Amino acid sequence: MRCFHLSLCGKALVIAGIGMVLAVSTRAQQSLADVLRSSAMVNGTMPVVDTDGLPPPPSNLEDALHSLYTSADVVFTGEVTAVERSGDTVTVRFQVLEGIRGVSDSATYVLREWAGLWVDEPSRYVVKEQRLMLLRANSACGYASPAGGVGAFPLHGDSAQGSIDLRWLAAQVSTSAQNTAQLATQAFADVAPVTPTNVAQMDRVVVISMLRAWHRMEVTQ
Structure with missing residues (x-):
C-alpha cells in the first residue's frame, strides 16, 4: 500500500513538472509575441513569423532595404575618387555626398x-561613379x-532627380516580378508608377x- 502511495506521488511530481515546463514555454512564447509587437510599433508594421519560428524573407523592396540598413554599420552616398591596389588589398576612396550613418557629409x-x-x-x-553604400564594420584584417x-x-x-539601381536587392525579394512591382509602387507612393521592367530603379530622393x-528613429529611441 505504501509503495502504491509513493507511485502516485511520483506520478503527481512528474505531472507537476510537465505543467511547470508548459507554463515556462507559454511565458516564453508570450515574451516573443511581446517583442514582435514592440518591433511592430517601432517599424509601423507587424512582422509575420513562419512555422519555423523565424521571420520570413522580405516580401517587398522597402522591407528588404530596411533589413539591409539594420545590418549595416556605415551608410552613405558617395563618389569614387581613387582606386589603388597594393598587394592583397584594394583601397577605394569615396567623397561622401550624403552621410547617413557612421560618416558625415563631405568626409x-x-x-x-x-x-x-x-x-x-x-x-x-x-x-x-557614385554609389549608395551600406557597409559592415571593418573586419580584424581591416577589410569592410x-x-x-x-x-x-x-x-x-543627380541628387535631385536621380535614381538608385536596386536590382540586386530586388532579386532577393521572395515574390514574383509582378507582385514586386505592385508592392514597390505602394511602398514608394511618391514615385511615378513603375512596371516590372523598371521596378529596381527607385527615386534617389525617396530612398x-x-x-x-x-536613422532618426534610431537616434530618438
Missing part, C-alpha cells in the same frame, strides 16, 4: 577590400564588406529620405 571614406574580390570583377568600383553582399548600389543622375528617417 572622405576609405574602403579596403581583399584583392581576390576583384579577380572576376576588375571594374568593381570606377573613379567618378557590403551588407548582405549587395550593399553597394549604383546611382544615376535617401527613407534611410534618414530610419
Whole structure:
C-alpha cells in the first residue's frame, strides 16, 4: 500500500513538472509575441513569423532595404575618387555626398577590400561613379564588406532627380516580378508608377529620405 502511495506521488511530481515546463514555454512564447509587437510599433508594421519560428524573407523592396540598413554599420552616398591596389588589398576612396550613418557629409571614406574580390570583377568600383553604400564594420584584417553582399548600389543622375539601381536587392525579394512591382509602387507612393521592367530603379530622393528617417528613429529611441 505504501509503495502504491509513493507511485502516485511520483506520478503527481512528474505531472507537476510537465505543467511547470508548459507554463515556462507559454511565458516564453508570450515574451516573443511581446517583442514582435514592440518591433511592430517601432517599424509601423507587424512582422509575420513562419512555422519555423523565424521571420520570413522580405516580401517587398522597402522591407528588404530596411533589413539591409539594420545590418549595416556605415551608410552613405558617395563618389569614387581613387582606386589603388597594393598587394592583397584594394583601397577605394569615396567623397561622401550624403552621410547617413557612421560618416558625415563631405568626409572622405576609405574602403579596403581583399584583392581576390576583384579577380572576376576588375571594374568593381570606377573613379567618378557614385554609389549608395551600406557597409559592415571593418573586419580584424581591416577589410569592410557590403551588407548582405549587395550593399553597394549604383546611382544615376543627380541628387535631385536621380535614381538608385536596386536590382540586386530586388532579386532577393521572395515574390514574383509582378507582385514586386505592385508592392514597390505602394511602398514608394511618391514615385511615378513603375512596371516590372523598371521596378529596381527607385527615386534617389525617396530612398535617401527613407534611410534618414530610419536613422532618426534610431537616434530618438
